[in-house]
Structures are given as structure tokens and as C-alpha cells.
Amino acid sequence: MPEDSNPILRWQRQDLPPTLSQRFEFDSYAETRRFLDGVAKLAEAAQHYPNLSFGKTYVSVTLDADGKKLTPDIVALAQKIDALATKAG
Amino acid sequence: MPEDSNPILRWQRQDLPPTLSQRFEFDSYAETRRFLDGVAKLAEAAQHYPNLSFGKTYVSVTLDADGKKLTPDIVALAQKIDALATKAG
Numbered sequence: 001m002p003e004d005s006n007p008i009l010r011w012q013r014q015d016l017p018p019t020l021s022q023r024f025e026f027d028s029y030a031e032t033r034r035f036l037d038g039v040a041k042l043a044e045a046a047q048h049y050p051n052l053s054f055g056k057t058y059v060s061v062t063l064d065a066d067g068k069k070l071t072p073d074i075v076a077l078a079q080k081i082d083a084l085a086t087k088a089g
Numbered sequence: 090m091p092e093d094s095n096p097i098l099r100w101q102r103q104d105l106p107p108t109l110s111q112r113f114e115f116d117s118y119a120e121t122r123r124f125l126d127g128v129a130k131l132a133e134a135a136q137h138y139p140n141l142s143f144g145k146t147y148v149s150v151t152l153d154a155d156g157k158k159l160t161p162d163i164v165a166l167a168q169k170i171d172a173l174a175t176k177a178g
Contacts, residue, residue: 029138033129040122049118049145056138 002055011078019047020078021062029056038084046077100167107166110151113174118145127173133167139163 011022023044026032036052043049053060061081063074100111115121121143131137132138142149150170152163 029133051142051144053140053142056139058132 010082013070016066017067019062020070020074022078022082023058023060023061026057026059030058030079035059039081042077042080042084046073048074048077049079050077050081058060099171102159106153107120107157109155109159109163110149111167112147112149115146120144121146121148124148124174130172131166131169134145137163137164137166138168139170164176 011020013020024043025036028034032054036054039050039052039059039061051062051064059089061078063070063078065074097174100109102109115124122134123142125141125148126142128139128148139150140153141150150167152159154160154163
């Protein structure tokens, strides 16, 4: 995949403490719920629980690493969440 | 019910813009999820969608009134969410 289409590039990276975050917007509450349920399944599979903020038509996801370095597993989880949003939106 | 056992008193009230907010803590991710699902059902029944922030074992709920005055319906929703947390916790 060419680098500029790599979905992970859309996430905001923060360094102290290391986090990846992204906001997703949806057209309806039903889509928002579908996305949230999908994120919950991914989180349980990865045993890594993001912090989520959401309202009727948006979800903000923040992945952290308990103050340690972001691992490839966390980046992979972000990419899976992106893929989910592409399907839901 | 005597005033000091009224669960709504535990919520933080903000006036500009008017919001009610409360943080709930849980012992496990399973309990957090059960609570979130319950809040979603209450929100759909009330057709009023709170802003929620959550992680593995906490949920923060903020109810707003689109910048207008908090209505009895919104206070009633807060009380129902409190009752749900009492059951889940």
C-alpha cells in the first residue's frame, strides 16, 4: 500500500504520554452504535481498551500504552478501527 | 424519598451551558459494557443522547439541553441512569 493511503497517518499522535487518537463522524445514531460495537469487539480481541468519547453522531477514540511506547499491536488496532469506520460510514 | 437520598443530587450541575454530569466506576469491563448498553437503551427511549466518555472500568455521562434549560425529562433520564448504575455495580 502506498504510504499516503496508509490509514494510520490520519490519527493524531501525541508523545507525552504516547497516544494515538482519532475522531469519526457518522450520519446517524444507528451507525454510531454499530461502530462502537465493532470497536468493543476489536478491543476485547486485542485485550487493549481504548478511551472513547461519543455522542449521537461522533466517536473519538484514544489509544494509549499505559505511559510506555506505542507498540505495533496498538498501531494495528488503530488500523482495524479505521477499517471498521470505512465500512460503517 | 427524603431529599438526601435523592440520587440526582450526586450529579454535577453546570449552568453555562446547562449540563448534568456524573462519573461511574465499575469493577470489570463486562460491567462497564452492561452499563453502556443500558444507557444506550434509555437514550433511545428518551430520544435524548448523552455524551459519554469511557474506558475499561469507568463511564462519564454528560447530559445537555442543546444550550437551553435542563428539563424535567433530562433530570428523569439522569435518575434512570443512576438506577442502572446501582444495579450494575
